[in-house]
Amino acid sequence: MWLFKDNAANSELGFLTYAFGFTQQTHSNAVSIIYDMADGSRPVVSFSRNDLREVRQYYRAWIGEVEIPTPYGLLDSSGITRTMRAFYWIQAGRSAPSLGQRIACFCMAMESLLATSSSELAHQLAERMAVFLSDRLDGRESVYRKVKQCYALRSRVVHGDVLKHSKVSELVEASLACDELLRQAIRKAVQDERARKALESANETLDRYFLDALFSTS
Numbered sequence: 001m002w003l004f005k006d007n008a009a010n011s012e013l014g015f016l017t018y019a020f021g022f023t024q025q026t027h028s029n030a031v032s033i034i035y036d037m038a039d040g041s042r043p044v045v046s047f048s049r050n051d052l053r054e055v056r057q058y059y060r061a062w063i064g065e066v067e068i069p070t071p072y073g074l075l076d077s078s079g080i081t082r083t084m085r086a087f088y089w090i091q092a093g094r095s096a097p098s099l100g101q102r103i104a105c106f107c108m109a110m111e112s113l114l115a116t117s118s119s120e121l122a123h124q125l126a127e128r129m130a131v132f133l134s135d136r137l138d139g140r141e142s143v144y145r146k147v148k149q150c151y152a153l154r155s156r157v158v159h160g161d162v163l164k165h166s167k168v169s170e171l172v173e174a175s176l177a178c179d180e181l182l183r184q185a186i187r188k189a190v191q192d193e194r195a196r197k198a199l200e201s202a203n204e205t206l207d208r209y210f211l212d213a214l215f216s217t218s
Contacts, residue, residue, distance in 0.1 A: 001055050002094065003187060006179055007045040008035045033095035038179035039172045040099055062190050082199045083189045086113035090182055099171040100157040106178035107154040110147070113185060114210075116203040122151040131213040132195070133184050146177040 001007055010031070017026045036042055047055070086109040093105030107125070114128040115121060126147035130140035153174050156163065163171065189199055198209035 001047065001052075002090070003058065003183060004047075004051060004055055005045065006038050006183075007047075008037050008042040009045070010035055035094045036102075038102075038176045040175075058190075082113050083186060083196075086110070086182070086189075087186060088112075090186070093178075099175045100153065100163060103150055103171070103174055103178055104154045104157045106175075106182055107151055109182055110185070113189065113199070114206075116206055122148060122155075125151065127214070128210050129181060129185065131210060132188065133181065143181065146174075146181065150174045150178050 001009060010033075013028060013030050015026060015028050017024055019025075037045075089105045089109035089112055093102040093109065096102040096105055110125050110129060111121065114132065115125060117124065126144045129147045130144040133143050134140045149170075153163075153171065188195055190196065195209075198206050
């Protein structure tokens with residue numbers, strides 16, 4: 001549902017049934033995390049019946065049926081795409097206890113999705129998010145500046161800096177920006193066939209994809 005618009009919907013108990021040989025297995029799981037909106041609030045957000053139908057179609061096309069669940073999570077990364085790893089960090093960010101931690105998780109989601117090197121990471125992510133999400137120069141500059149702002153705040157959070165109360169509005173602005181940019185990026189990663197193939201390929205292929213996008217004149 002978050003892929004369509006931000007929300008703070010929560011689930012207390014879920015059930016999963018899947019085929020296992022000639023039988024079916026069913027698991028239940030209590031979800032102990034609580035989601036917040038990007039600004040830290042928990043208002044009522046409405047989804048129409050058509051919205052939910054679209055969410056369901058999108059889920060079935062992207063996720064599909066569960067074959068055999070793994071208890072190892074991301075430790076067993078075989079078959080887990082960049083998009084799925086990014087979404088793991090998005091979910092962690094949405095349930096983070098503070099906006100600073102949320103922004104840090106969202107920046108890790110960007111890294112999982114687009115990064116191929118740890119060198120000049122903030123610039124690389126800002127540049128790649130810019131060319132990934134916009135074809136216009138002014139649009140790219142706006143995205144670049146937003147990602148750089150988010151990454152600067154992320155660095156302060158993970159390095160233990162204390163953010164003053166006067167920085168609250170900046171945190172809210174950055175969190176809202178991260179939320180929307182990542183939503184756009186995940187949807188493109190799933191819906192755009194060329195982007196999806198690049199993201200599912202080796203690092204060298206992904207580097208080539210972004211070089212072509214960066215220097216393209218079309």
